Amino acid sequence: MRRYWISIVLSAFIVVGLGTYYVYGAVVDFPEYKILKVSGDVNEGSKISVQGNFSDGGGNQFLIATAEGSDYPSRRSIISQIFSGSRSWMNDQVDIRQMLNDHRSFMRGKGNFTSFYKDEEWIIYADAVLNNSFGVKPEIVLSIDTLNQTSGVVKHYETIVEDPMDYSQIFVEDVQLIGEQIHMFINQRSKGDLNGSAVEYHDYVVDMNNGTLINNARLTFGDNTKDNVELFDRSIMNTIYSASSDHAILIVYDEQKRVNDYMGIIDEHLYSYAYKTGVLTDLSDTMLKAGIDDIGEIRLDGHILTILNYEEDFIKLSRYNIDTEKVTNEDISLSAQQLGAEKIIMGTTKNNKLYILFYKNDIPKVAVLDTTNGAILYTGEVVYEGEASESKWTMNTEGRLYMQIAD
């Protein structure tokens, strides 16, 4: 036996070494941070996750803190990083997640979450493919799949739209069902020109019974004839992508022509497009009259526009009704001092709640307000949960802090 000592010692060394390390790994985790309630209803803080960095000499480690504890994405197992991480955008949307659970077969091969529409009866997936191969007449193929949730019947249509314009890319921004007409709101970008004036928005209307193209409305907005001015745009669709909505929102910026990469915004306009009437309305003046002079971060929930503006020392929320062209409720406006904050980092809205991330004394803090009346429902702070000897660790407020709200 003595002659085999090298092999025996080596084997024992492996078993003890790896065993100890992974048993130790199973019981000891990384520095634990938590969002702890300071005041209010603890349930209001359960959907908040604060993303930041933990610093321990050897650089920063990205971590996500919630009321449950903390998570280090870079240290997730390789299997979950590769397989759960891929196409994670689908699982991030509550509506898409539900559809994936309920209609796994129908959802196969459908990955563009802005292409979905869902109501009580129908699920529609409408995608657009650009066919502009060399030597082929350019065309856009509208590919539509419908699922009747009551009968389970699935139908597929393909409609070809011939368009002489040579587009470089097209993107489905929104899909809606009005009566028996499917509206596909599509952003089409011309080849070789990246400036805003080369972007078109189309509303393609397709008969859901036979896939026939009923109408192709090109939206005309802004004035691109001005000298030294370029138009840039962005679209705002319903917060829940697959939910029904009567409107699509476009924000169009007049910007100085590019000089040394500097572009100054000269003017900005906010348009509302109504699917039912096909009318594009410039909301800028009516919103200005309603007291909204900065469109900051904007969200659309049905016919309500939520406009959020914040700086380091204040946060202001306005809600504007597109149908009545009036603000609903009073604006919510808070200073950093009122919040007890050294610095406001960000704000976001979801489900009629305003979520604010700020910090004081190097401690990240959160607050939840009711957007209908401005009442503070919850306040909390990110704290280190560990032994007192290790309490020197704090979540680094100098790095980038960010907040996400779960559905």
Added chain:
Amino acid sequence: MNRYLKLVHMEVDRFKYILAGLMSLTLICQFGAVIWWTKSAVSNRESGAWNNGGSMAYSLNPSHNGNLSFTEVISNTQFLFMIPILISIGVLAIYVFLIWYRDWFGRNTFIYRLLTLPIARRHIYFAKLTAILLFIFGLVSFQLALIPVEKLIFNLIVPSDMRDPSYISNSIYANPALGMLIPWHFDSFLVYYVIGIIAVLVIFAAILIERSYGRLGILYAILYLGISAFLLLFPMVGLGLDNLNGYLYPNEIFAIELVMCVAVMAVSVWLGCRLISKKITV
């Protein structure tokens, strides 16, 4: 079983000096790096140079109070830590081939004696495989054992009022090579090392194909390596894992990848055992 263990021991015995050399190199490089960097950092702080921005490396210290942590040492000595790790990986990768070819091309054509032993020839195959795994995991365990000792050395050099606490886990991740070598999650460890084991099995099969079919065998071996690589990589790159409109769901692709791994592994072991038992003659 007893004969198989004897064969394993024989393979370990033949590699013991190289293994000891690799371990010594790791120990010298890493201990040296920890002692050198920590002593410099401490003297820098004691002399006040740190506060005056005397050294760029120390003035970039992420700690607010200028204290030192073990994680910081690992982070700042990455190159010296990586050298022995990379050399060990390289030596083991070469030895996967040498463990077979040294028997054929060594001084005494040892393979004749091995193949004429009155035991099932598959024992030779499994003994060589086991030996390679013992060398790999032996070096990994040695690296694991070194880290607490290095932390102890750090604690001995740095006065307690100049020290910040640090997690071993965080220290390991301060060096990407260590993070790969000894990932915190056991399933990541399994994934990395099972992929490595499959690679060893495929190479073993390719070597035995080459040994069985002479010159034509080289072509067959390359073909086998190519087919195996294709089967292992295809589910990950060819089935649209990150494709927006991929037809298969990620968990289905994972299942296919798993089946491919098991299939390549099983075929390689079967082929290796069959070739050494039936095809290779002396």
